[in-house]
Every structure is written in structure tokens, then in C-alpha cells.
Amino acid sequence: KKLKTRPTSQIIFSLVWGVPILLVLPLYVGFRLSFWLDQALNLIQPIPIPANFIFGLILWLIFLPIYFLAASFLIKFGGGSPNPYHASPPNLVTIGPYCHIRHPMNLSYPFLILGVAFFVNSFSAVFILTPISALVFWFHALVLQERELIKNFGKTYLDYKEETPAFFPKFDK
Numbered sequence: 001k002k003l004k005t006r007p008t009s010q011i012i013f014s015l016v017w018g019v020p021i022l023l024v025l026p027l028y029v030g031f032r033l034s035f036w037l038d039q040a041l042n043l044i045q046p047i048p049i050p051a052n053f054i055f056g057l058i059l060w061l062i063f064l065p066i067y068f069l070a071a072s073f074l075i076k077f078g079g080g081s082p083n084p085y086h087a088s089p090p091n092l093v094t095i096g097p098y099c100h101i102r103h104p105m106n107l108s109y110p111f112l113i114l115g116v117a118f119f120v121n122s123f124s125a126v127f128i129l130t131p132i133s134a135l136v137f138w139f140h141a142l143v144l145q146e147r148e149l150i151k152n153f154g155k156t157y158l159d160y161k162e163e164t165p166a167f168f169p170k171f172d173k
Contacts, residue, residue, distance in 0.1 A: 004090040005079035027113065030133070034117070034124035043123035052121045059115035063108040070097045070104035092153045094160055100169040102160070106141035107167045110134035142166060 037043070047055060071082040073096040078089025082105060097104040113133045117125035149157045 003077065003079050023109075027116075027133075030113075030129045031116070031120065031122070031125055034122045034129050035120075037124040037128070038122050045121040046123045046126045047118060047121060049121065052118045056115040056118035059111050059118065063111040063115070066097060066104050067108040067112065070108070073098060074105075088148070088152075090152075092149070092156060092160065094164070099164070102164050102166050103138075103141040103145070106137045106145075109137045138167065 045052070073093050074080065074082045074089050077091065077095060078093045079091050080089030081087035101107060110130055110133050114126065114130045117130055122129075146157075146161070150161075153160075
């Protein structure tokens with residue numbers, strides 16, 4: 001069966017505008033607010049140096065490859081962009097990281113943010129920005145994305161959803 005694909009130019013365009021506007025800009029604002037809050041409330045650094053760098057690096061070494069692997073599967077096998085607002089994949093991807101969890105990219109985002117929060121050693125970023133970002137990304141995946149996936153793929157997606165956990169893999173005996 002031949003996979004449907006979006007035009008390459010549409011996929012590239014969606015990545016070029018989507019990453020800065022949907023990810024980088026909100027995170028920049030979030031970290032700026034975290035730094036301001038840390039200063040305004042005179043909050044302590046959550047982890048001693050250099051442990052903060054080690055924790056941040058560990059999170060990035062684990063979750064950045066998951067993020068890029070998941071994105072590459074959406075492009076290669078989904079035939080579209082990881083950006084759900086423009087050039088979303090016309091094919092349902094259920095292989096690679098998607099055979100273990102339905103939303104590997106949305107799982108990765110908060111842990112990558114937590115890694116940066118550890119790098120910059122901001123109390124507010126670790127304990128406020130990261131949990132808020134997890135709620136936003138996970139709400140987005142479970143409510144907004146899944147509504148579209150059900151609309152686009154119907155029973156196929158509902159069967160996949162029934163078998164595959166959203167964020168954390170099942171470990172059967």
C-alpha cells in the first residue's frame with residue numbers, strides 16, 4: 001500500500017514556522033517569567049551545582065532522541081509534519097516509538113523543559129513552568145490531537161487507542 005504524503009515544501013514550511021512560534025516563543029516567555037519570579041520572591045536554586053547540569057543532561061540524553069525519533073516517524077511513515085496545525089500526517093503511525101505510546105513527542109516536551117530548568121537552576125522553572133507545560137502538552141495530546149485523530153482515522157485510531165497507552169508504556173509480564 002502506497003503511503004499518502006504531504007508536499008515536502010508544506011512539511012518544511014510547517015516546521016519552520018511551527019517550531020519558533022508554537023514551542024520556542026512560549027518557552028522563552030515562560031523562562032523569562034520564571035527568572036523574574038525567582039528574583040522577585042528571592043527563591044533558592046533547587047539543586048546544587050554541578051548536580052543541576054548532570055540532571056539536565058540526563059533528561060536531554062533520554063528525551064531528545066525520543067523526540068527526534070518520533071518526529072522522524074511522523075515525517076517518514078506519516079507522510080506529514082509533526083506540527084498538527086499545518087501538514088499533519090495523512091497516515092496513522094503505529095510503529096517505532098508509536099507502538100509503545102501514542103504521544104512520544106508530547107511526553108518528551110515537559111522532560112526537555114525540565115532539563116533546561118535544571119540547567120538554568122530556576123526554582124520557578126522546575127516547580128511551576130515544568131508542571132504547567134506538562135499539563136498543556138498532555139491536554140493538547142489527549143483532547144485536541146486525539147479529537148482530530150479520531151475524526152481522521154475513525155475506528156482504526158480508536159482500536160489503536162484501546163491497545164496503546166498515551167504516555168507511559170505498559171510493561172507486561
